[in-house]
Amino acid sequence: MANNNSNIYRIVFALIWAILFIISIFYHKELYNSYWIFGYGILLPVILIQIVLIFLNFKRNKHSFVITVISTIIGLGIVLVRDSEVFKSKxxxxxxxxxxxxxxxxxxxxxxxxxxxxxxxxxxxxxxxxxxxxxxxxxxxxxxxxxxxxxxxxxxxxxxxxxxxxxxxxxxxxxxxxxxxxxxxxxx
The missing domain is CATH 2.40.128 (Lipocalin)
Structure with missing residues (x-):
């Protein structure tokens, strides 16, 4: 039973962290322009924690691993598409x-x-x-x-x-x- 609760906590934490990660990536420019410390004091640790979670969840909990990987892919997609010249005119x-x-x-x-x-x-x-x-x-x-x-x-x-x-x-x-x-x- 304790192991099952532990897995549920990991999945809930992974979901909450995934949402926070995606929000921080999506609003990184606005936050950096308002609070420049956000760029180094918050965003860098968020990215590092995301990377650590990928490795920790790989061995411990496959559901949390999938959530973390998907949120990382979404975050990278936001970074690549948001400022891309592809969707702008010449x-x-x-x-x-x-x-x-x-x-x-x-x-x-x-x-x-x-x-x-x-x-x-x-x-x-x-x-x-x-x-x-x-x-x-x-x-x-x-x-x-x-x-x-x-x-x-x-x-x-x-x-x-x-x-x-x-x-x-x-x-x-x-x-x-x-x-x-x-x-x-x-x-x-």
Missing amino acids: VLFKAHLDGDINGLTLKFRSDETFEMISSTFMGHEESYSGNYKLEDDKIIFLDRPYDNDFVPDTLQILNDKLILNYYLNGEPDTSFGNFFQIIENHFP
């Missing part, structure tokens, strides 16, 4: 602005949507998205691309640069941190 234009301790990457897609990814040297990333329109060599953001005024609502393509600002005399400001370096340009 990138027509990509540019990067490299700062001292941070960077901005802009992607403009064929469905007239954009993504701006702000990243820091600590691994923190924030993503902004919206719609844009292209007029000749100007890219006009229809949605605010950033949570401050650093990136204006209109950018201009000039040779291999995406210009943010101009001097009063009309010359483009190509000093450090004032332009995006174009990586890909497939705009018509």
Whole structure:
């Protein structure tokens, strides 16, 4: 009887842990952006415990083992599919602005949507998205691309640069941190 109760407890624990594991994987970006300690202080131990449970349950309880393996596969599937480019439209234009301790990457897609990814040297990333329109060599953001005024609502393509600002005399400001370096340009 004690062995049967032990198996039930293992199965219940495996189910609860599987749910917590899948939730933590699914919301890892939101939690990391809000609480950066989540990335190393919580998510890493959760993944390590998941791996340990796979090995422990393999010998002790086949039902718990199956639950743990299935939740691991679901978690990996979430990680692989969530940020995949497979389900997004083709990138027509990509540019990067490299700062001292941070960077901005802009992607403009064929469905007239954009993504701006702000990243820091600590691994923190924030993503902004919206719609844009292209007029000749100007890219006009229809949605605010950033949570401050650093990136204006209109950018201009000039040779291999995406210009943010101009001097009063009309010359483009190509000093450090004032332009995006174009990586890909497939705009018509």
